Every structure is written in structure tokens, then in C-alpha cells.
Amino acid sequence: MRISNKIIDEVVKEVAGEDVIALVTLIKNKKNISEFKIAEMMNVNVNVIRNMLYRLYNHNLVSFVRKKDKKKGWYIYYWTFIIKRVGTLLEDIKKKKIDKLQERLERERGNFFFSCQNGCIRLDFEKAMDYGFKCPECGSLMQQEDNAKKIKEIEDEIKKL
């Protein structure tokens, strides 16, 4: 599968947070960039950059090498974005989404739903009964809903994924 920029952004946002997209854009086509260099390029404190890099590292989206700075005596970390990993993560994300949709689908198929005509609320049979089939918001009588359309929508979404 070809990994487009759009897919990279999507996956990074999903697993590490939207704020990390800019950092990834900066380093994804380079190798072994020092965190100080990244901080300088982004004009952000190096601790903020490290926090972002750790979030990526938690999902194996970056690797690092460290080298001792001879003058200062401390270690500097050099980071590389692992594009290969994006494909695997994308599959994981899709699988999780499908599982969630499947759960919703079962709930829709296995329950009757009642909704308020004024659009206040939608409840399953049991909850609607608790309220005597009256909308808890506006008091009007709730109607049983035909959820065939909703079921179809969820099915389509699963197919798309």
C-alpha cells in the first residue's frame, strides 16, 4: 500500500495527537534529526518536542540513536520517522473502528428504539418504558422508530472500512 501524506497525518493524529502532525511533516523525509534541531525549526521548547516524540515512540513511529556531545558531555537524541509503521497502525485503527461499528450494529438490530418527535432524545425500549414513553425533555409522546435506515448506514460504513 502506498502511504500518502494524508494517511500519515490521519494515523499520527489518531495515535499521538493532532499537535504532532507538524513535527512529523518536518522529519518524515529526513533521517537522524536531533531533537534540538527540531525544537529550533519549530520554535518550540525542546521539552515539548521530547513529549511529542515519546508519544510517537510509544507507537513505534520513531526510532532514535543517541550520541554523546563531546563538548557538553551529555547525550543528544537523533530521531527518524518510521513510515513503514504507518500501514500497520492504519490497519489496527480500522479494525478497532469496525469492532465498534459492529457493536453498534448489534445494538440497533437487537433493540427497539423510541424517539421524540421534537428531536430531543432517542431511547431504547427499556429506557423509554421507564419514562412511560414520554420524552423526559419535553413530555410529548415518543414514537417507535424504524431504524432500518440507521442499520443500513452502519453496514455501509463497515463495508467502506
Ligand SMILES: [Zn+2]
Ligand atoms: Zn421531546
